[in-house]
Amino acid sequence: MTRLYDDPARFAEDMVRGFAEANAKYVRQVPGGVVRAQPGADGKVAVITGGGSGHYPAFCGVVGPGFADGSVIGNIFTSPSAEQAYSVALEAECGGGVLFAFGNYAGDNMNFGLAVQRLQAEGIPAANIVITDDIASAPAAEQEKRRGIAGGFTVFKLASGAAEAGYSFDEVRRVAETTNARTRSLGVAFDGCTMPGQQEPLFTVPDGKMGVGLGIHGEPGISETELPSASELAERLVEGVLAEAPQGAGNRIAVLLNGLGRTKYEELFVLWSRMTPLFAEAGLELVEPEVGELVTSLDMAGCSLTVTWLDEELERFWSTGVDTPAYRKGVAVAASSGTHTHRHAAARKTELAVAPEAGQRCAGTVSAALGALSAAIVQASEELGRLDAIAGDGDHGRGMSKGATAADQAARRTAQAQAGPADVLAAAGDAWAADAGGTSGVLWGAALRAFGTALPADRAASTADVAAGAEKALETLVSLGKAELGDKTMLDAVDPFVTALREASGDDLATAWRKAAQAATEAGTATASLSPKVGRARPLAERSVGTPDPGAVSFAIAVTAIAEVLEENA
């Protein structure tokens, strides 16, 4: 249960504020997250952790000398936006380039990927390190599909150690990638966690049972078994992880026995006492193991075991001293006082052009449409969260509500400034992506922006113009999300919507849009029979069969709400 908050929708923002105030010696709050209070040495590679929040001490708790240079902090279990990642990077970089390290989730991949492109375009070396340690989430042959869980901690630690030692951008990247390739985790869950403001946990585990193969975003385990004794669990986790030893692995290992938030340290120590003989039997030597809470999942009950097979170089960086809010080890290098001038991501104000009368009217309709869309999404928020909790992480309603509300407000502001429809949709899209985070947030944000590019500023938009806009939005969705039809994503509702709109381009706009919205609603419902191929729901694909895709359902709700606005206008 998460009990303490004023407004559940602002939980992450309030948490970051308190965290930064309590740790002012270590961190400075910046738009999008936190950076070290004292910057690293000039020319140092900046290692930036990130992802959704709810995992403390990951990811912001390890910002400080010897460890990360900054952390991008999203909403609970929700990817931060590209804007946040870019902003933190500009504040954290010391002249040696930027490496973002985060778990392998679609939303994070897209948002950090966009931030990397933007940094590179400005001449700052930047790359992503995508963590894929969870052996339960995909078979070994498909390592690139595996989720990132507690193994992120070792990857952050070793990459940060290399960066602190003055390694070049390419060398730090190599250390991070080698670490990820040599890191394996397996977790179990005894009970689910509860999002702020919710009464029910994201999942439950029946009494006397245990979920095997947990996710760290409240995704339930992949299979269920009888609750074992400590010795039996020790055996199961150690055997499971060691069975996946990477090729050429040595016998010195860094190990994390990680609590997920509601498993007592005392229980972890009991379990650990049963694990150490098993490692010894396997001929493995433990190097500075960690037993405790390193990567949590709110108040989930459960634990995970992570093993990283070390070589001489990795072992050196595992042992480097660090001094951070949540994790201290040995003697950290003195906080160096770099003099590199940071390029603050100050809001760049761009002047909006005043559109001709017809364009302003069209912008007014766009703004009204977004108002109706946002009201409908907010109303459906709880149901969307419930759909997403079945095989995903339960944040779809909250993310969509935040995004749609921000888009509505931005659209209104921009339309009042007498802008045309393209500017209104660009502002709305950017606000959506910035506030919603998550996979759906970045996709909706980019799609709205793209939609606007097809709308004229000097005459009323025809049905063909609107169909062209929908076409552009679809192209963006596909190029960014890389999903295919039938993968069980929002694309399965968007594509039929666009086809129906194109086929009806001889009709007046309200009629054509209504037909397309009906096609989207039918297609959204029909996704129930599909099994997810991408996104957070993929590892639990079977569970999702019988329930429609949350993103497809929310899309249908959104376009249906807009149909009403267009009919009133007609």
Ligand code: ADP
């Ligand atoms: P997250 O998955 O980051 O928690 P949300 O819960 O807000 O984000 O959104 C989940 C929805 O995003 C899914 O139901 C699906 O419709 C959509 N989605 C996920 N991955 C993709 C993708 N690669 N392309 C298109 N849509 C996607």
Ligand code: MG
């Ligand atoms: Mg989700």
